[in-house]
Amino acid sequence: MARGGVLNLAGAVLSQAALFLVMLLLARVLGVREVGRYAQVYAVLSLLGLLSLSGFRAGLTRFVAVHLADDDPAAIRGTIRLGLVISAAASTVIAFGLAVGAPWLARALHDPQLTGGLRLVALALPAATVCEAALAATRGWRRQRAYALIGQVYEPVTRLLLTALALFVGAGLTGAFWALVVASWSAAGLALVALARMLGRVPAARPVYRPGELFRFSTVSWVSSISSTGLIWVDALLLGFFDYGADKIGVYHVATRLVTVAVFVLAPINASFGPYLAHLYHQERWDEVRRIYAVATGWVVRLSLPAFVALLVFPEQLLRLIGGPGLAGGAAVTIVLALGQLVNAATGPCGTLLNMSGRVSVNMFDNLAALLLNILLNLWLIPAHGILGAAVAWAISLAVVNVARVWQVRVLVRAVPVTVGMVKGLGAALLALAAGFGVRSLVPGWGAQLVLGLVTIVVVYLGAVLALGLSREDVMVLRSVTRRGARRSAGGAGRGDATSVGAGRSAAATDHTGAGVGS
Incomplete structure (x- = not known):
């Protein structure tokens, strides 16, 4: 994997x-x-x-x-x-x-x-x-x-x-x-x-x-995709409808893109783990489903945490680096968006697990509910609070839908995303957060604060993670992606990708929900 x-x-x-x-x-x-x-x-x-x-x-x-x-x-x-x-x-x-x-x-x-x-x-x-x-x-x-x-x-x-x-x-x-x-x-x-x-x-x-089977499956997936994508982009459109001006929308878009970078690991890990979750769930190997879900969540959280710490400590400096002093006013927006995405990362591939277990319609209703909540909150908060209101609406919607998904996964397979590795990662992140604020308070100049602060956050975080100890799965991952022999074996395993008809019969058959939609 x-x-x-x-x-x-x-x-x-x-x-x-x-x-x-x-x-x-x-x-x-x-x-x-x-x-x-x-x-x-x-x-x-x-x-x-x-x-x-x-x-x-x-x-x-x-x-x-x-x-x-x-x-x-x-x-x-x-x-x-x-x-x-x-x-x-x-x-x-x-x-x-x-x-x-x-x-x-x-x-x-x-x-x-x-x-x-x-x-x-x-x-x-x-x-x-x-x-x-x-x-x-x-x-x-x-x-x-x-x-x-x-x-x-x-x-x-x-x-x-x-x-x-x-x-x-x-x-x-x-x-x-x-x-x-x-x-x-x-x-x-x-x-x-x-x-x-x-x-x-x-x-x-x-x-x-065979249009019937394709349309039945695709319709549910389509509604779910529209809803999840709408959750990402509806804020910018509503800000335009409320005539907040391209400059304000530009600040909001830059903050959104900056926060999205912090959680970029979620999509590729979902794509990698999804077929395995489908395979194990189809075989009713519940213990392994729970283990894979927890491991995937732990990797998402620990790979994302340094970026979230940087966003919480240096929002003004990062925005200024991108667009100059004119973007510094988006610091509060960046922090609010980062908190919402942190909840998204901490819940892991719960939406993918719902899809891979055949509950595509459940994920669809989750995404629709999140989109509706986001629109209603935007209509309420944007007129009074502008782009900050849009950020609050988006963060609340994202947090609510992911907490709901965690509860659904808990009912479905009795799995929770909390692991010892995640707790260790959060502990390391708190140390890095304190170190970052220390640099911000002691070092003059926003440029020097940003450079030294980012280096300090990464060094403190990695040092704390190593000091707290790696899990067995972490060691296996490091070995599998660094050993040349393992990379050769990956090429051999790739022949199971069904490059000709009939190859990988059982594996492909269990991938019965297609690509995961949403997180």
């Missing part, structure tokens, strides 16, 4: 770094107001992308794996063709509607200058949707390489380089949106090539279409 997560984790690091640098470039070159416009337009792209994909991301992954296990090449080809055609058609129709309605939407967001950006993301929408669908299908072979290299490395890095080039030649925010268009279409082309190569290993057969 550790070896399987290394590629996803590395891809997530590069992806988050690239997206963070895009935001940093926009803030430094164009200012916070343009970052706010970019955030609103990107929020529209993210929400419409999920609407276009119609839940086929999880459905394609699941049913390609199932049909591989059943030695059914006709169903494999039919499922992939059906998912790609419907996703492409839906995204094209929605993109046309967005392009026509862009002036109206820009006026609704109280910023007519958003019109051009909305029309450019309409051009990118079909490509982004097809890319997601194709990469989801490649994961049905239980291989992560195409997903990680194209979706998490190539697309964000290409977007970063093209954005930097656009800003260098003076193309401004319009150039940044064109960078998004070019990166999306080129990534879609690479994703289709990767999928075609995998299909080349499948025996030729006349496609067989």
